Amino acid sequence: MPIKSPFDEIEEMQKKMNKLMKDFWERGPTAAGTMRGFPVDIREEDGNIVVVADIPGVSKDKVAVKAMDNQLMISCNEEGEKEIVDENYYRRERSKRGMKRTVTLPEEVKSDRAEAKMENGVLKVTLPKKKKKKDKEKKIKVE
Numbered sequence: 001m002p003i004k005s006p007f008d009e010i011e012e013m014q015k016k017m018n019k020l021m022k023d024f025w026e027r028g029p030t031a032a033g034t035m036r037g038f039p040v041d042i043r044e045e046d047g048n049i050v051v052v053a054d055i056p057g058v059s060k061d062k063v064a065v066k067a068m069d070n071q072l073m074i075s076c077n078e079e080g081e082k083e084i085v086d087e088n089y090y091r092r093e094r095s096k097r098g099m100k101r102t103v104t105l106p107e108e109v110k111s112d113r114a115e116a117k118m119e120n121g122v123l124k125v126t127l128p129k130k131k132k133k134k135d136k137e138k139k140i141k142v143e
Helices: 006-027
Strands: 040-045 048-054 063-068 071-085 090-104 115-119 122-128
Touching: 040 090, 048 071, 063 115, 063 122, 071 122
Parallel strands: none
Antiparallel strands: 040 048, 048 122, 063 071, 071 090, 115 122
16 A cells, blocks of 8 residues: 655645635535624614624524623524426425524623614614623732
């Protein structure tokens, strides 16, 4: 059995990576799988942390939002079916897509008072910030 050169293995791995990148750019980000993310904006507004996420084509009853401390998780699963009928052609397409995004918020929030609203494919989550506790002053003895 001949010994394989490590350079042959590197070349083989490079070919696989090139194919993966070619598939990605030709078929788009969905080629990597059905779970994908979506863009979010995080800002501070009137003592709240506001997260805005673009989730086009997903109905609000398919969106789940969870918040705890300084983490926010947004996920959705959408199933669709499209039927196209033509004189000589009949096609039925089914799709199932899921998206999930977990973001770390810049501060801890009061998750029990969070609100979410979705309109025209844009989700807006408003999370009141927790008030920061002031540290008590403590005198430290120098030895």
